[in-house]
Amino acid sequence: xxxxxxxxxxxxxxxxxxxxxxxxxxxxxxxxxxxxxxxxxxxxxxxxxxxxxxxxxxxxxxxxxxxxxxxxxxxxxxxxxxxxxxxxxxxxxxxxxxxxxxxxxxxxxxxxxxxxxxxxxxxxxxxxxxxxxxxxxxxxxxxxxxxxxxxxxxxxxxxxxxxxxxxxxxxxxxxxxxxxxxxxxxxxxxxxxxxxxxxxxxxxx
Amino acid sequence: xxxxxxxxxxxxxxxxxxxxxxxxxxxxxxxxxxxxxxxxxxxxxxxxxxxxxxxxxxxxxxxxxxxxxxxxxxxxxxxxxxxxxxxxxxxxxxxxxxxxxxxxxxxxxxxxxxxxxxxxxxxxxxxxxxxxxxxxxxxxxxxxxxxxxxxxxxxxxxxxxxxxxxxxxxxxxxxxxxxxxxxxxxxxxxxxxxxxxxxxxxxxxxxxxxxxxxxxxxxxxxxxxxxxxxxxxxxxxxxxxxxxxxxxxxxxxxxxxxxxxxxxxxxxxxxxxxxxxxxxxxxxxxxxxxxxxxxx
Numbered sequence: 001x002x003x004x005x006x007x008x009x010x011x012x013x014x015x016x017x018x019x020x021x022x023x024x025x026x027x028x029x030x031x032x033x034x035x036x037x038x039x040x041x042x043x044x045x046x047x048x049x050x051x052x053x054x055x056x057x058x059x060x061x062x063x064x065x066x067x068x069x070x071x072x073x074x075x076x077x078x079x080x081x082x083x084x085x086x087x088x089x090x091x092x093x094x095x096x097x098x099x100x101x102x103x104x105x106x107x108x109x110x111x112x113x114x115x116x117x118x119x120x121x122x123x124x125x126x127x128x129x130x131x132x133x134x135x136x137x138x139x140x141x142x143x144x145x146x147x148x149x150x151x152x153x154x155x156x157x158x159x160x161x162x163x164x165x166x167x168x169x170x171x172x173x174x175x176x177x178x179x180x181x182x183x184x185x186x187x188x189x190x191x192x193x194x195x196x197x198x199x200x201x202x203x204x205x
Numbered sequence: 206x207x208x209x210x211x212x213x214x215x216x217x218x219x220x221x222x223x224x225x226x227x228x229x230x231x232x233x234x235x236x237x238x239x240x241x242x243x244x245x246x247x248x249x250x251x252x253x254x255x256x257x258x259x260x261x262x263x264x265x266x267x268x269x270x271x272x273x274x275x276x277x278x279x280x281x282x283x284x285x286x287x288x289x290x291x292x293x294x295x296x297x298x299x300x301x302x303x304x305x306x307x308x309x310x311x312x313x314x315x316x317x318x319x320x321x322x323x324x325x326x327x328x329x330x331x332x333x334x335x336x337x338x339x340x341x342x343x344x345x346x347x348x349x350x351x352x353x354x355x356x357x358x359x360x361x362x363x364x365x366x367x368x369x370x371x372x373x374x375x376x377x378x379x380x381x382x383x384x385x386x387x388x389x390x391x392x393x394x395x396x397x398x399x400x401x402x403x404x405x406x407x408x409x410x411x412x413x414x415x416x417x418x419x420x421x422x423x424x425x426x427x428x429x430x431x432x433x434x435x436x437x438x439x440x441x442x443x444x445x446x447x448x449x450x451x452x453x454x455x456x457x458x459x460x461x462x463x464x465x466x467x468x469x470x471x472x473x474x475x476x477x478x479x480x481x482x483x484x485x486x487x488x489x490x491x492x493x494x495x496x497x498x499x500x501x
Binding site: 050069070071082087099103147151 | 372375376378379382383385386387388389390391392393
């Protein structure tokens with residue numbers, strides 16, 4: 001479904017990624033494990049079109065998406081939940097979710113997606129009018145995932161979803177990831193928590 | 206009761222002047238909110254807006270409302286063009302580079318206009334025949350003052366609606382909070398920034414046309430002082446905060462009117478900048494600003 005072919009990324013003069021290749025087959029959970037600064041986040045950002053690689057190619061569903069604008073990539077069904085959640089803290093929860101469906105013009109479809117997200121994360125429904133910044137870390141992670149699901153991705157990239165969470169919450173988040181995958185979303189997971197990540201992954205890189 | 210009458214009269218004058226400042230300050234604050242740039246060319250967009258209003262009413266003979274709308278539309282395009290040509294190439298550059306460029310654009314517009322139409326002061330035609338109403342005692346309100354306030358409030362309500370209820374407004378807030386996260390939602394950051402410049406510039410144009418019908422006189426360098434004052438107003442309210450710019454604009458207008466009204470009109474300009482200095486010392490985040498801490 002996703003194929004990254006020997007990408008090289010530079011930040012100015014710094015050679016941040018020296019030739020990463022990976023493949024994510026449809027319907028699987030693939031996890032990318034590596035030390036701090038190994039370039040995991042950069043890899044995800046390159047896949048999403050936030051950064052352009054100097055050389056190498058990214059293919060999504062057999063189409064070359066190297067250098068394609070992020071909004072176009074999101075439209076094709078590839079969404080990232082960024083590291084550190086990056087929710088819109090000064091906006092209420094329901095607006096965060098609406099923004100997740102920014103490219104969906106059909107209001108009915110958006111309302112249905114929102115209902116589905118609230119069903120999966122009931123705590124978000126309870127607090128839908130609250131500012132996102134007032135949520136706890138675990139709830140913020142759920143919001144970030146819910147927001148990404150609003151775009152109905154076929155491939156979901158998750159960057160360190162367990163960061164800063166208590167062991168119980170980490171377990172909860174991982175069981176949600178597994179559930180999402182069982183319901184048909186392909187997942188590329190970047191984790192420091194290697195043990196947890198490997199326990200649900202079909203394939204590790 | 207003399208003192209009370211002077212106070213009320215200056216309050217009315219101050220609200221008219223404050224409307225102008227508030228409209229300009231909104232553009233400053235919105236642009237700052239989204240690209241962290243103090244757009245010093247903003248006051249000159251207001252000047253262009255005034256000239257477009259002059260052109261429409263004096264030369265084409267249009268009435269007030271079409272002139273206002275045309276000026277707002279053309280300045281929206283001008284704002285977008287300035288952003289694309291001057292600021293966008295510098296988005297990744299240090300902030301000081303963009304700031305210097307903004308000053309350059311300001312001088313370009315001011316003196317470009319002077320080259321185009323000449324340096325002399327132009328007199329706005331009487332598009333609206335002045336009607337004066339006596340309230341009580343010697344206090345007067347003119348129909349122009351009422352129109353300024355009505356147009357300003359209508360535009361502010363419209364702006365609040367756009368920012369809070371429409372998808373482009375939500376996108377603007379998302380981009381100003383976190384550009385990269387906004388991009389991951391599928392938001393086109395460049396278009397959103399363009400929309401912000403368009404809206405801010407059209408508000409400045411409205412202020413320009415309103416000033417034309419209020420004070421009747423315009424000149425190519427008229428944008429510099431109100432531009433700086435509106436900047437003070439935006440900082441006073443808290444730069445980047447929309448209700449802050451509205452409040453800051455009205456407050457500054459009223460303070461200036463009071464200073465002039467009590468016979469100290471020479472101190473009008475210094476007072477505005479003393480306010481800036483005081484706010485930067487006492488509450489640099491502005492009246493509405495707060496330090497938001499985010500939970501991690």
